Amino acid sequence: MSLLLKQPSVLPGFGLTLGFAMFYFSVIVLIPLSGLFVKTSMLSWEQFWDIITNSRAVASYRLTFGASLVGALINGLFGSIIAWVLVRYRFPGRALVDALVDLPFALPTAVAGITLAAIYSSNGWIGRYLEPLGIKIAFTPLGVLVALTFIGLPFVVRTVQPVLQDLDKEVEEAATTLGADRWQTFRAVIVPELWPALLTGMAMAFARAVGEYGSVIFIAGNMPLKSEITPLLIMTKLEQYDYSGATALGVVMLAASFVLALIINLLQWWSTARHMNQ
Amino acid sequence: MKTLRTMLITLGALLIAAHPLVVHAEDITLLNVSYDPTRELYQEFNAAFAKHWQKEKGQTVVVKQSHGGSGKQSRAVIDGLEADVVTLALAYDIDAISEKAKLIPANWQSRLPQNSSPYTSTIVFLVRKGNPKGIKDWEDLVKPGVAIIPANPKTSGAARWAYLSAWGYALKKYDNDETKAKDFIGRFYANVPVFDTGARGATTTFIERGIGDVLVGWENEAYLALKEFGAGKFEIITPSISILAEPTVTLVDKVAKKKGTQPVAQAYLEYLYSEEGQDIAGKHFYRPRSEAALAKYANQFSKVSLFTIDEIAGGWQKAQQRHFADGGVFDEIYKPK
Numbered sequence: 001m002s003l004l005l006k007q008p009s010v011l012p013g014f015g016l017t018l019g020f021a022m023f024y025f026s027v028i029v030l031i032p033l034s035g036l037f038v039k040t041s042m043l044s045w046e047q048f049w050d051i052i053t054n055s056r057a058v059a060s061y062r063l064t065f066g067a068s069l070v071g072a073l074i075n076g077l078f079g080s081i082i083a084w085v086l087v088r089y090r091f092p093g094r095a096l097v098d099a100l101v102d103l104p105f106a107l108p109t110a111v112a113g114i115t116l117a118a119i120y121s122s123n124g125w126i127g128r129y130l131e132p133l134g135i136k137i138a139f140t141p142l143g144v145l146v147a148l149t150f151i152g153l154p155f156v157v158r159t160v161q162p163v164l165q166d167l168d169k170e171v172e173e174a175a176t177t178l179g180a181d182r183w184q185t186f187r188a189v190i191v192p193e194l195w196p197a198l199l200t201g202m203a204m205a206f207a208r209a210v211g212e213y214g215s216v217i218f219i220a221g222n223m224p225l226k227s228e229i230t231p232l233l234i235m236t237k238l239e240q241y242d243y244s245g246a247t248a249l250g251v252v253m254l255a256a257s258f259v260l261a262l263i264i265n266l267l268q269w270w271s272t273a274r275h276m277n278q
Numbered sequence: 279m280k281t282l283r284t285m286l287i288t289l290g291a292l293l294i295a296a297h298p299l300v301v302h303a304e305d306i307t308l309l310n311v312s313y314d315p316t317r318e319l320y321q322e323f324n325a326a327f328a329k330h331w332q333k334e335k336g337q338t339v340v341v342k343q344s345h346g347g348s349g350k351q352s353r354a355v356i357d358g359l360e361a362d363v364v365t366l367a368l369a370y371d372i373d374a375i376s377e378k379a380k381l382i383p384a385n386w387q388s389r390l391p392q393n394s395s396p397y398t399s400t401i402v403f404l405v406r407k408g409n410p411k412g413i414k415d416w417e418d419l420v421k422p423g424v425a426i427i428p429a430n431p432k433t434s435g436a437a438r439w440a441y442l443s444a445w446g447y448a449l450k451k452y453d454n455d456e457t458k459a460k461d462f463i464g465r466f467y468a469n470v471p472v473f474d475t476g477a478r479g480a481t482t483t484f485i486e487r488g489i490g491d492v493l494v495g496w497e498n499e500a501y502l503a504l505k506e507f508g509a510g511k512f513e514i515i516t517p518s519i520s521i522l523a524e525p526t527v528t529l530v531d532k533v534a535k536k537k538g539t540q541p542v543a544q545a546y547l548e549y550l551y552s553e554e555g556q557d558i559a560g561k562h563f564y565r566p567r568s569e570a571a572l573a574k575y576a577n578q579f580s581k582v583s584l585f586t587i588d589e590i591a592g593g594w595q596k597a598q599q600r601h602f603a604d605g606g607v608f609d610e611i612y613k614p615k
Contacts, residue, residue, distance in 0.1 A: 055603075057615050093287045121487040139489070222430065222473040224612035235430045235475070239349040240603065241374050 068209035079156025109214030139221030152205030159201035348435035365436030395524035436477035516580035
């Protein structure tokens with residue numbers, strides 16, 4: 001097996017670096033993850049199934065994955081626009097805006113959650129103007145979406161930005177000289193270049209949102225069946241010393257995230273391949 | 279997130295364990311792992327105990343405090359946080375340490391007087407100034423149009439006491455008819471607009487966010503909120519009957535034995551029952567056990583007839599099984615209809 005894998009390379013140190021990489025990966029990722037599966041295996045299939053198909057659990061998957069997906073899509077659109085503005089235009093305060101994009105990364109999630117809840121609750125800065133219109137954000141599923149959109153923004157901006165930077169203006173100019181109108185240039189020249197990076201950014205924003213706990217619980221309201229996210233259900237189970245029940249839900253989230261990540265990777269691979277062939 | 283937390287806690291515990299070596303050979307360090315609202319109480323009590331122990335034995339005792347949700351704290355001790363004593367919101371959380379980590383003998387609750395609970399509290403209502411919804415008793419909380427803020431009983435100790443308090447009221451009202459009591463509990467939780475995971479979070483939702491008409495929670499938290507945010511904005515309503523909440527304390531035998539802190543840790547807990555300890559409890563709005571302290575702080579607490587958890591649910595183990603475990607009475611409320 002090792003003979004088959006070992007292809008001659010001009011770079012020395014393959015064995016050593018691969019060894020280090022695998023060791024590091026095992027310690028940091030694989031061992032904790034296998035712990036998750038070991039703990040879950042203490043349940044029988046029947047118990048496992050009961051836990052993961054419980055109506056509250058199913059409602060929480062819907063909210064967690066649904067809000068994460070919608071949040072990622074919103075970030076895909078607006079994150080690209082922000083990246084576009086930051087790369088293509090020069091304006092006073094650009095560096096500041098650029099730095100501010102990372103804020104959701106840097107802010108402790110609990111701080112973000114409390115801040116969002118304070119702003120969007122019915123007596124908050126924004127919430128008080130939305131309340132008379134009949135829009136409630138804090139303590140509803142909409143609040144979950146707001147929080148998940150907030151934490152996901154930097155992922156899209158930071159992956160799209162470098163690609164936009166590398167995009168030569170000349171290509172667009174060439175398209176124009178060949179008679180393409182603005183929309184055609186955008187659709188046929190810019191979007192295919194951005195697409196893989198955009199997908200990666202949205203996938204990362206989505207993955208981060210699925211596991212988010214800190215910022216969401218403060219704004220979600222946490223009502224069973226309505227605004228309860230899966231990570232909260234896991235915490236609830238831990239709070240009752242139900243470790244295997246908690247890991248069962250963890251396994252579901254892990255499996256779902258893995259499948260979605262795989263699909264996104266395939267999509268990305270497919271779109272790049274198609275683009276290359278053209 | 280979780281593993282990082284555990285790591286930090288362990289690291290913290292290691293630092294604390296290593297601490298006496300650095301400071302002074304004769305200094306004794308205790309770690310008291312407690313729940314959220316006792317922070318101020320133990321700050322004062324620790325200073326008082328250190329003074330007492332210095333006078334008595336000539337040793338310097340430093341008591342470190344750790345606070346958080348009661349269940350979370352209990353899990354930290356199970357996962358290896360080296361607590362000499364635990365002072366948690368409910369006996370069930372200490373039972374868990376005894377059961378899962380075997381650090382404490384099963385009969386721990388009979389080792390100190392009054393069920394190992396040196397001070398008690400109860401569940402009361404905090405309402406907005408002038409009591410606009412006219413809340414007087416538990417009955418008023420289930421009326422349509424009243425929004426109440428208890429925390430989630432699945433994640434908060436105080437919220438479990440609140441739940442059991444409402445359950446006890448319903449049992450008394452309907453002559454122990456459990457179907458009617460379940461209906462009452464269902465209507466009670468139907469009036470909850472926001473579920474916080476802890477008692478402090480619920481207080482924030484009620485006070486800072488302005489959500490809800492009634493905060494249902496610890497008596498001592500309600501008085502603290504009144505002190506912090508001004509008596510002009512809120513009022514405390516004491517219902518006709520409520521539960522006798524007994525926060526419990528115990529020595530963590532195995533840890534104390536290993537660290538050699540057993541005698542001083544035991545003395546620390548016993549000192550909670552002394553006149554000074556009782557006086558400090560009363561000062562921080564916990565109901566003291568001793569007659570003298572009770573008399574001194576009598577006019578700070580409203581008269582309320584109290585029932586115990588044994589009377590209405592047959593103790594914590596049974597209450598947990600019946601009401602809060604998965605598929606229990608509480609879960610039934612949130613079954614999709």
